[in-house]
Every structure is written in C-alpha cells, then in structure tokens.
Amino acid sequence: MDSIKNSIKIGVLFFVISSCFAQKKQSNQSGTLQGYEITINTQNILNETLQLSLQYGTAKKKLVTDSIVVKNSNQKVVFKQSKKIVGAIYRLGLKSNPNNYIELALDSGSTIQVVILSANTQTWTVTKNQLNIDFLAYQRVPKPEGLLLRNELINKYPKTALHLYLWAENKIDAPKPPDVKAQELAYAAFFDEVAPTEKRLAFLPNINKLLYKFVTTVPISNENYIKHVDKLISGLDCKMQNYVIFIKYLAANISFFERYNLEEAYNHLFEKYIKENRCKVFTDAEMNKFSNEYETNKKVPLNSLFPDVTFARKDSTAVTIQEIYSKNDFTLLTFFSPTCQHCIDKMPEISKFMANVKEKYPLKKTGWITVLNDTDETKWIEFLEKNQLERVAINLKSMDPTKAYQHQLNTYSNPSYFLLDQQGKVVLKSFNNKAILELINQ
Structure with missing residues (x-):
C-alpha cells in the first residue's frame, strides 16, 4: 500500500x-x-x-x-x-x-x-x-506451530494487550469468505469482540494490516466504503488517538483504491469528518490537499466528460484537448509549473512511465499532454528542453491571461492530473502507475 x-x-x-x-x-x-x-x-x-x-x-x-x-x-x-x-x-x-x-x-x-x-x-x-515468556516463544516458532500457539495464548490471556494483538493477527490471517453473503456476515461481526473505540487498537503494530483486512472483507465500492468510514469513526471523540489513526488511514486508503472510483466515499469522508477539522487533526497543508481534491471532485467528477478547453502549442497554434484525446485510447493530461519542485521531481518519472507504456502496449494508443500552469514561458521552454518533453508529450500553454480554465477544472495546484479515455471521459485524477496499467489492461 x-x-x-x-x-x-x-x-x-x-x-x-x-x-x-x-x-x-x-x-x-x-x-x-x-x-x-x-x-x-x-x-x-x-x-x-x-x-x-x-x-x-x-x-x-x-x-x-x-x-x-x-x-x-x-x-x-x-x-x-x-x-x-x-x-x-x-x-x-x-x-x-x-x-x-x-x-x-x-x-x-x-x-x-x-x-x-x-x-x-x-x-x-x-x-x-x-505471559511474556510465552509470547517470546510464540515469536520464535515457525508459522504452522505458531498458529496453534497463538490460539492457546488468546485463550490463556484474556483482556490483555497480547490477547488483542493476537486477535488482530487471527483476523488478518483469516481466509476471505467465498461468497458475498458470507463476506457480509464476516464484515458485520468484524468488531464484535473488540469495538473501534478500544483505545489499545491505536497502538497495535499490526493495525494497518487489520484495517486493510476490514475494508477488503467485502467488495470495494462507494456504498461499502461509506459504511467503513462511519463504522470506524462515528462515535469517536476526535481527541482520541483511534480517531487520528482511522481517519488518516481511510483518507490515504481511498486514494490507494482510486481505480474503483471511490469519489462518492471521499466526498462523504470530507464533508462529514474532515471539513471542520475539529481538534486540528490535519495540518493546513493536508487540509489544502483534501479541500482541493474535494473541489475537483465537484467540478470534474469521475466518469464525467472533460470540458471542451482550448490551449495553444509552443508556436501559439490553437488546439483543443478533444482533438488529442479522441485519437488515443487513453490520454494523460498533466498541469504543471516549471518552478514547482514536486513537478521537477515527478516529470522524469512520468516521462519514463509513458515511454514504457508505449513500448509494452504497442496496440494501445496512449498520449501525454502537459499544460503550462503558470505565466513564465521562458522557464517553461527551458524545462521542456531540459527534460526532452517534446519527444514524448504534446506540450501546451494557455491563451487566456486570466487562466479561467483553472477555476473550471480546479487546477490551481501543481501538478494536477486527468486521465481521459477516447470519448473524453475522466477515468482517473492522479498519476497512479498501477491504476493506469489496470485501466489499459481492461
């Protein structure tokens, strides 16, 4: 993850x-x-x-x-x-x-x-x-024997931190139920023995794996993920360490599963739990990131058609985004500034990835568009030359000095991404290697 x-x-x-x-x-x-x-x-x-x-x-x-x-x-x-x-x-x-x-x-x-x-x-x-004599013995036995010893220790030491830790290990190692009904029963009973309000959960070294097992017990969907959010966070005081652990995990994990189009779940998490930022769980930088993503979700939702926006090539020749994406199976659109350090670091990685995609999937037509997202064209041209972007991407600039497209697309931050299919549908809004390859392989 x-x-x-x-x-x-x-x-x-x-x-x-x-x-x-x-x-x-x-x-x-x-x-x-x-x-x-x-x-x-x-x-x-x-x-x-x-x-x-x-x-x-x-x-x-x-x-x-x-x-x-x-x-x-x-x-x-x-x-x-x-x-x-x-x-x-x-x-x-x-x-x-x-x-x-x-x-x-x-x-x-x-x-x-x-x-x-x-x-x-x-x-x-x-x-x-x-208890710790037994726990150390558990740490040193092979896994098959360890599973038997684990269950012995769970029964031997109820209500202890060791019991909680080994309970979590059993949950993590449990095989996924074979059908939807069994999955729903396992999900409903997941926190029957230990409630999300249990303070010791926050200090488990295996809490990340436990939460991942919880959210993947049932199929990944907006409806299910909204249930995860409410089940874990609803009723928790925002001053609790559990609240901090759970809400940060869920926000990051929604991004990890973005290929499942969890935009509705993200909006629910933001509106109900993140937006007010009670107890100052998130920094100003984190809140800016969350707010920006939320605004993008509202202005350019996943599966919506990308707006018909016109830009210009380096020689000021006008070109619409539609002219480009309609010729490709998938087109990655990247808004960036040549003075943005994250853009400077990221562009070589994207360039290498897009070149590899073309080589690995010759039957798929893929394209890359970069758009200058500030006003300094001199540094832009220097950046294009230094990174040899004209060999691998179509590089555009805005013809509108007010940059109205930024409000329309919510592309104020750098870099901003949109992955479009041949019809111009927005299928991804980040540079996520794994998600892009999964879409190409569909």
Missing part, C-alpha cells in the same frame, strides 16, 4: 502512554505499580544503547519510550513507568540494529525480567512474567 504515507505526530501519543518518558533506575521502588517495570540483566553489550520503543499507527511511527547506554560488561538496567499505561506491544532492542528486537506485551502493572547475554537477540530470554 504505497500511497499509504500520512504521518501521525508523536506528541499526540503522550496523553495515553504517559505525560513523561519512563524513568531509568538501578533499583526498585516500593509502592503499587501502575505502569510497568522491566529489569534487564545485560552482558557483553558494552557501549550499546538499549531501547524500549513502540511502533504504532498506520504510518509505522516509532516512539522510543526509554533508552540507556550500557557502560559496563555486566550491568542491570531497569525501565520503569510509574503511571498507568494503555496496554501495547513494545519492542526491546539495540539502537545499532533497529530491525533486530524482541517484542514485549505490556499492560499496567507488568513486571518483567529479561536476560541479555549478547547483541544477538536470539539469545535474549524472559525469565519472569509468564
């Missing part, structure tokens, strides 16, 4: 995890433990930084909740949080090798002992806390 790239700010996590980082201590303190205490006996990891972290949310953000440099060859380290936590799956590893770690399931009140004999995490053991 490439297009799924929206970031989630680390700061919003603190109100549920803690108001401060866990304390590093060399001795235990008395009193009832509300958070967790992890005692680690280390050997042979001199000058290594030991980290306790969370990987959470659909953007896979990493939050290091505690760390310490091991300065002795035989040192005891204690990671301790005295405040109540939301149960989650943490990672314990070395900063020098971030992809090598063991996972620990922490709930409020967890007391754990770990022995580290070397930098190789395969030698690390949990010696106190049966």
Whole structure:
C-alpha cells in the first residue's frame, strides 16, 4: 500500500502512554505499580544503547519510550513507568540494529525480567512474567506451530494487550469468505469482540494490516466504503488517538483504491469528518490537499466528460484537448509549473512511465499532454528542453491571461492530473502507475 504515507505526530501519543518518558533506575521502588517495570540483566553489550520503543499507527511511527547506554560488561538496567499505561506491544532492542528486537506485551502493572547475554537477540530470554515468556516463544516458532500457539495464548490471556494483538493477527490471517453473503456476515461481526473505540487498537503494530483486512472483507465500492468510514469513526471523540489513526488511514486508503472510483466515499469522508477539522487533526497543508481534491471532485467528477478547453502549442497554434484525446485510447493530461519542485521531481518519472507504456502496449494508443500552469514561458521552454518533453508529450500553454480554465477544472495546484479515455471521459485524477496499467489492461 504505497500511497499509504500520512504521518501521525508523536506528541499526540503522550496523553495515553504517559505525560513523561519512563524513568531509568538501578533499583526498585516500593509502592503499587501502575505502569510497568522491566529489569534487564545485560552482558557483553558494552557501549550499546538499549531501547524500549513502540511502533504504532498506520504510518509505522516509532516512539522510543526509554533508552540507556550500557557502560559496563555486566550491568542491570531497569525501565520503569510509574503511571498507568494503555496496554501495547513494545519492542526491546539495540539502537545499532533497529530491525533486530524482541517484542514485549505490556499492560499496567507488568513486571518483567529479561536476560541479555549478547547483541544477538536470539539469545535474549524472559525469565519472569509468564505471559511474556510465552509470547517470546510464540515469536520464535515457525508459522504452522505458531498458529496453534497463538490460539492457546488468546485463550490463556484474556483482556490483555497480547490477547488483542493476537486477535488482530487471527483476523488478518483469516481466509476471505467465498461468497458475498458470507463476506457480509464476516464484515458485520468484524468488531464484535473488540469495538473501534478500544483505545489499545491505536497502538497495535499490526493495525494497518487489520484495517486493510476490514475494508477488503467485502467488495470495494462507494456504498461499502461509506459504511467503513462511519463504522470506524462515528462515535469517536476526535481527541482520541483511534480517531487520528482511522481517519488518516481511510483518507490515504481511498486514494490507494482510486481505480474503483471511490469519489462518492471521499466526498462523504470530507464533508462529514474532515471539513471542520475539529481538534486540528490535519495540518493546513493536508487540509489544502483534501479541500482541493474535494473541489475537483465537484467540478470534474469521475466518469464525467472533460470540458471542451482550448490551449495553444509552443508556436501559439490553437488546439483543443478533444482533438488529442479522441485519437488515443487513453490520454494523460498533466498541469504543471516549471518552478514547482514536486513537478521537477515527478516529470522524469512520468516521462519514463509513458515511454514504457508505449513500448509494452504497442496496440494501445496512449498520449501525454502537459499544460503550462503558470505565466513564465521562458522557464517553461527551458524545462521542456531540459527534460526532452517534446519527444514524448504534446506540450501546451494557455491563451487566456486570466487562466479561467483553472477555476473550471480546479487546477490551481501543481501538478494536477486527468486521465481521459477516447470519448473524453475522466477515468482517473492522479498519476497512479498501477491504476493506469489496470485501466489499459481492461
């Protein structure tokens, strides 16, 4: 899921995890433990930084909740949080090798002992806390045996963060029901055991896969996706981390599935949940992006006929877009500015892709139109020459100094895209390699 790239700010996590980082201590303190205490006996990891972290949310953000440099060859380290936590799956590893770690399931009140004999995490053991002894064993068994152990642990440790994590793994691995009726039943029961309001969902390392499984349990359609949006978000306080995770996932995922023409679902998400931006979930830049896409949806809907707009070639010869798209099976229309950094970065990629399409699909007539979307023709000509665009595209400019087409098409931002079929129907409004190839292959 490439297009799924929206970031989630680390700061919003603190109100549920803690108001401060866990304390590093060399001795235990008395009193009832509300958070967790992890005692680690280390050997042979001199000058290594030991980290306790969370990987959470659909953007896979990493939050290091505690760390310490091991300065002795035989040192005891204690990671301790005295405040109540939301149960989650943490990672314990070395900063020098971030992809090598063991996972620990922490709930409020967890007391754990770990022995580290070397930098190789395969030698690390949990010696106190049966839940995590079992969890570490689960992490190290092959998948067939792991599935059996997973179900044993689900039954053995109800109401724990581990139970929730393994429940999600079962949902993710469940085969898709064979027929529509069975799919609808599976969808209706998806969150029966765990409601979308469960705070710990936001901190699952597998939440992205879980949400993807949820939205693909039934066929992708506007009607179904609107149900997904309301089922996940309706009733959530926008201050909840779940709200942030879910709404950003849904917005990104609609774009990922744009080949299914989910414009109606996008409009529903924007109008009902994004437009007011309560709690400031989205940045100004993100809101501008969402608003712009919404306005484009309204002005040039998918499956509508592209307006009859006239532009001019470099020599000022007039040409209509219709004259060009009517000669091709598909025509990619790109509005850009030669001073837009994203356009500068993107144009070589588009050029290479369109050339490859022509070579790979010689029986399909494909065309590419670029339109100068600002007023500096000198830089435009330099850009065309530098990128050799006249070899691969029809390059046009506006003859109207007021650029009325920008209002008509909502092409104020750069770059803006439309993919048109031979009849001029708008079949895509982005440069999405996968979606374009699927349309060509239909």
